[in-house]
Amino acid sequence: MLFVPSLENIAAVSVAVILYNDYEIQHSLKETLYRFSPDEQWKNVMRGKMPNPIVSIPAQQKIMSFLKPIHYEAEKWKWHHRKLIGQDIDWRITSKLLWKTDGTIARFETANFFIRSDILDIRNRFKLACSYWKKESVIAIWKKMPESLCRDFSETYSRDEGFEEIDWNVKIWIRWYTEEYTKNSRKEICLSSYDWNAISLQGELPLKSTPEERLEIIRRILEWECDFHTARFCVLFLKVDQRLEVLKTYPYQVLKSYLLSPCQSLFIEKANYVRNDLSEAHIICLLHIIYCQRVVPDWEDSDYVKLLQEFWSIIPNRHKESVKREDIYRAIELIVANGRSVLSTENQFLFHSQQNVELNVTKCCEYINRRIELIQLFNISEEF
Numbered sequence: 001m002l003f004v005p006s007l008e009n010i011a012a013v014s015v016a017v018i019l020y021n022d023y024e025i026q027h028s029l030k031e032t033l034y035r036f037s038p039d040e041q042w043k044n045v046m047r048g049k050m051p052n053p054i055v056s057i058p059a060q061q062k063i064m065s066f067l068k069p070i071h072y073e074a075e076k077w078k079w080h081h082r083k084l085i086g087q088d089i090d091w092r093i094t095s096k097l098l099w100k101t102d103g104t105i106a107r108f109e110t111a112n113f114f115i116r117s118d119i120l121d122i123r124n125r126f127k128l129a130c131s132y133w134k135k136e137s138v139i140a141i142w143k144k145m146p147e148s149l150c151r152d153f154s155e156t157y158s159r160d161e162g163f164e165e166i167d168w169n170v171k172i173w174i175r176w177y178t179e180e181y182t183k184n185s186r187k188e189i190c191l192s193s194y195d196w197n198a199i200s201l202q203g204e205l206p207l208k209s210t211p212e213e214r215l216e217i218i219r220r221i222l223e224w225e226c227d228f229h230t231a232r233f234c235v236l237f238l239k240v241d242q243r244l245e246v247l248k249t250y251p252y253q254v255l256k257s258y259l260l261s262p263c264q265s266l267f268i269e270k271a272n273y274v275r276n277d278l279s280e281a282h283i284i285c286l287l288h289i290i291y292c293q294r295v296v297p298d299w300e301d302s303d304y305v306k307l308l309q310e311f312w313s314i315i316p317n318r319h320k321e322s323v324k325r326e327d328i329y330r331a332i333e334l335i336v337a338n339g340r341s342v343l344s345t346e347n348q349f350l351f352h353s354q355q356n357v358e359l360n361v362t363k364c365c366e367y368i369n370r371r372i373e374l375i376q377l378f379n380i381s382e383e384f
Helices: 005-019 023-027 038-049 057-065 067-085 107-117 121-131 137-142 147-157 164-178 184-192 204-209 211-223 228-237 242-247 251-257 266-271 282-294 304-314 318-323 329-349 357-384
Strands: none
Touching: 005 057, 005 067, 005 318, 023 204, 023 211, 023 228, 038 057, 067 107, 067 121, 067 164, 067 228, 107 147, 121 137, 121 147, 121 164, 137 164, 137 357, 147 164, 204 211, 211 228, 211 266, 228 242, 228 357, 242 266, 242 304, 251 266, 251 282, 266 304, 282 318, 282 329, 282 357, 304 329
16 A cells, blocks of 8 residues: 555645744754654744634644654754764755655755755765765766865775764765776675665665665665664555565564654554564564654654554554563553543653653663664574
8 A cells, every 4th residue: 555645634744844944933943852842832833823814723733733743854854964964954954855745855855955056065965965876966076076175085985994884885986986896896886885774775776776676675774773764764665565575574663664654544454464473572662662752742643542552452462461561551551441531640651761751752762772682682692
């Protein structure tokens, strides 16, 4: 099944993006993490920006429900690009991001815009072009760069160390361009040696690869833990008939991607398909993600309380018994039985940090990462 947003959602997203780019709203979100903002102060600012006589109350609520996901997308883009274009990515840059109708960033088109514009300096434009494998742009920018800068790049990336990991693809490109690799071996080297990450995965090279090559790239990425955003793109990038195969092989990595727009409506269907393939630890991690990172922070782009209730109903009984020994079980039990009404006492269910909801989300992510690392170490030890 393809992910096709409704006309109502398309309209709401377009308005939400315009409001999100408003300078005052950006200022209210400046000190927040990408999951939500403290005290929901941005809502008051956003209500003041709404064209009230034109937009109905339900429509306003729909528009506002997309702000957290949109903020998440923008902050993820900034995080993934911070070592390519600098840590200080401000409103001047984020206001130029290009958005899809489903509320996600059109990363390839956005990269093309920045590569061609003068918003970034030529050094960062070159690195961006290398990372997105924009062959024509890489060559054009290289020819425009001062000889001293070309020499600096060549000297820096001729070594096997002394540069950021994300710059590995810059090294590959410079060696490719200087013909260290022969013409006949370029395709093979690109696919096998390229550093596949959240940026390069959405570049030009995968778009020009065969479906089989794309599947191999995605398998390599999902083999080790990747974030929600990268996992989601892996799912969306696959042919429809390949998605079930990958879901069966990497159930946890793929399922967590269905907790992001525009995929949530299919989460239960896919979870039910692989419910007997999920490990106890993976089920516990998914419960923490849904509860701590979606229900408690009050994300409104989907009904996460209902999703949590339905997910609990399909978890095999043997795993439910394990969950009952976890601290989170009491909250799960109450929400499954009573729904959203118990959330007025949410502070008693901040398992990872009692300080505030935002820090609880951060600590939850750290907890999940530690748990997944233990699973990976255990799997490696079993191989030997």
